[in-house]
Amino acid sequence: NAGVTQTPKFQVLKTGQSMTLQCAQDMNHEYMSWYRQDPGMGLRLIHYSVGAGITDQGEVPNGYNVSRSTTEDFPLRLLSAAPSQTSVYFCASKGTGRRTGELFFGEGSRLTVL
Amino acid sequence: GNSVTQMEGPVTLSEEAFLTINCTYTATGYPSLFWYVQYPGEGLQLLLKATKADDKGSNKGFEATYRKETTSFHLEKGSVQVSDSAVYFCASRADGGSQGNLIFGKGTKLSVKP
Numbered sequence: 001n002a003g004v005t006q007t008p009k010f011q012v013l014k015t016g017q018s019m020t021l022q023c024a025q026d027m028n029h030e031y032m033s034w035y036r037q038d039p040g041m042g043l044r045l046i047h048y049s050v051g052a053g054i055t056d057q058g059e060v061p062n063g064y065n066v067s068r069s070t071t072e073d074f075p076l077r078l079l080s081a082a083p084s085q086t087s088v089y090f091c092a093s094k095g096t097g098r099r100t101g102e103l104f105f106g107e108g109s110r111l112t113v114l
Numbered sequence: 115g116n117s118v119t120q121m122e123g124p125v126t127l128s129e130e131a132f133l134t135i136n137c138t139y140t141a142t143g144y145p146s147l148f149w150y151v152q153y154p155g156e157g158l159q160l161l162l163k164a165t166k167a168d169d170k171g172s173n174k175g176f177e178a179t180y181r182k183e184t185t186s187f188h189l190e191k192g193s194v195q196v197s198d199s200a201v202y203f204c205a206s207r208a209d210g211g212s213q214g215n216l217i218f219g220k221g222t223k224l225s226v227k228p
Contacts, residue, residue, distance in 0.1 A: 038222060
């Protein structure tokens with residue numbers, strides 16, 4: 001059982017470049033989300049989705065776009081990368097109907113913007 | 115808004131020492147509370163949770179009790195092992211909005227020496 005799979009694990013970009021971080025889950029979870037982890041800041045929510053076709057902003061959405069065309073996939077797009085987006089990004093999913101349910105995290109994608 | 119505050123690290127202990135990592139929260143109502151653990155190079159994993167006042171979550175020798183009167187959810191372990199070295203995150207489920215959104219503390223890095 002793969003769980004939550006993120007690709008790539010590492011990426012280096014130049015300022016202004018665009019890229020997409022991929023996230024896929026095979027648990028048929030309705031809820032998916034993206035967090036960024038920065039030293040001394042903990043995890044901050046970027047965007048989330050409660051089902052296919054539905055997305056919403058989290059705490060730090062600026063500079064990121066998301067879409068949810070299928071239940072399985074929730075890509076995170078950086079349209080014009082900035083050094084402030086250097087971070088470790090985590091995708092997480094959870095089944096709905098269980099308000100106290102567990103979030104399952106991917107292994108993370110480390111992004112460096114030069 | 116809701117927030118989670120946990121003690122800053124790093125925390126360095128000798129094997130078999132007693133561990134306490136403090137966590138307090140602010141919220142309207144009574145949110146569900148969680149402890150997540152992140153081992154080096156990995157994503158976060160749920161360690162334990164509590165969903166109402168006076169609940170005690172426990173797992174792998176770790177415990178935390180939901181204290182409504184002090185709005186706290188401190189993590190404890192009676193005898194730590196080298197394998198417990200990791201970063202520990204306290205989290206609460208946000209009021210309203212999506213069922214799944216969590217608010218995380220900044221994390222506490224624990225190092226256990228043999």
